[in-house]
Amino acid sequence: MDILETAAYDRRQRRNTSCALLFSLLPFFLSTALFFYLWTTDSPASIVSAAVKTAPTVLLAAVVLSWNGGQSVLGVAGGLLFSAVGDCCLVWPELFVHGMGAFAVAHLMYSLTFLSSRYPTRSSSSLTIVLFLILLTIGGGYYMYIYPFLQKAPDSELLIPGVGVYIVLITLMGALAIRTRHAATLLGSLSFIVSDIALALQVFKVTQLQHGNTIVMGTYYLAQLLIAVGDIKATANKEDFGKWKRS
Template identity: 35%
Template sequence: MEADARESGRRPSPDPPLCWSLVPFFGSCGLYLFLWLPAEEPSWNSALAKCLPILYLALFVYNTAPSGPYGRFVWLGLLCSALGDIVLIWPNQFLFGMTAFALAYLLYFKALGWQPTHKALLESVAAVIVLYFGFLQPHLPSRLSFPMLVYAVILGLMLWRALARGGSAALGGLFFSISDAVLAWDTFIWSLPSGRMIIMVTYYAAQALLALSTVEEGNDPLA
């Protein structure tokens, strides 16, 4: 009986197939962060290394997420993100890369749905976005001011819905915001000593958390 009690008190172990299916993601993250990132040069090889973790996450969602709009829109958002990763390897394609990520955020927004509303969360997110963009705007090239404003609004909407949903999606939304905030600072205001590492670690964490949200219970608000 004591043995049965000890067994019943144990937490259930993670599902081995689910854990193993993420090994390629973590391996490809390590490959990029420690072999490519320190001396990243624009090339198709570096573009592949950068987007490979996101492609593995897209495969993970495709294979494990229950059928329904939530997983489908997250999967499409991951593919758009991979495209953005490829394009942003070349600095002169910044606007096109930003467009790809804005589309990815819109797809995540669509996946997350409108309910529950949590109006107070929307007001808080809007206040932070307005304050940060107001600080950033004087440092932006004039041709990027309006596109960056549109991008910030889309990011804020996605963050609002992610926080309202909770769970892995909420943490993913927060990490996306941190990654983009550090990227904007590092690009337009002041280059940070470890800026690129912070940007990519928080970015990969955000994408992984959002991918994991597709296998959480009750994950399809659109169903």
């Protein structure tokens, strides 16, 4: 009977936690809806448009900090804040390289977090290497595909090596996300890759996607949401496991 009561209590706790997390994410959903409501293809670059664009990511960082504490500044919360810097830079096309650098730091912080004890190893390191090589091969093929367009860009001397390094970092992040075996984390990393692919196709004038910005920002906000939720869930699962071991 005690075991049944404990199991029922754990289910109630998980349900209450999920409801509390959903409630704390409401500002993110509202700010995302505001962005899509206000944004148009001819929206001028301004401080206001930058604030509207970065608000969802900053709010997500605040949610992660409130759930996981200050140590997450060096992890997913920090990655979200660097992403917000990248969002702000991309409002002005001439700051694209700076934005790419900020996102590269964010991917590095995500990768280090996925390697931490918060995400227990559930697959062999050799499998992680294989997955990384597969993703890197795909990324390398994509890099070769857009290379002629990078050569035509005004900042080609910075973009050609910069985009190459960026592809390596986001590929590493994706491979390490697969390694965690957390569904939200995995889907978030893949959504981030899709968003960046769609963005590059437009920025480097490879092709113009119909509703391209909606695709880019929709998959981007979804990616950040899933990575944030995955990190919160991973921390909660670790704490629950620690309590179980001590009991």
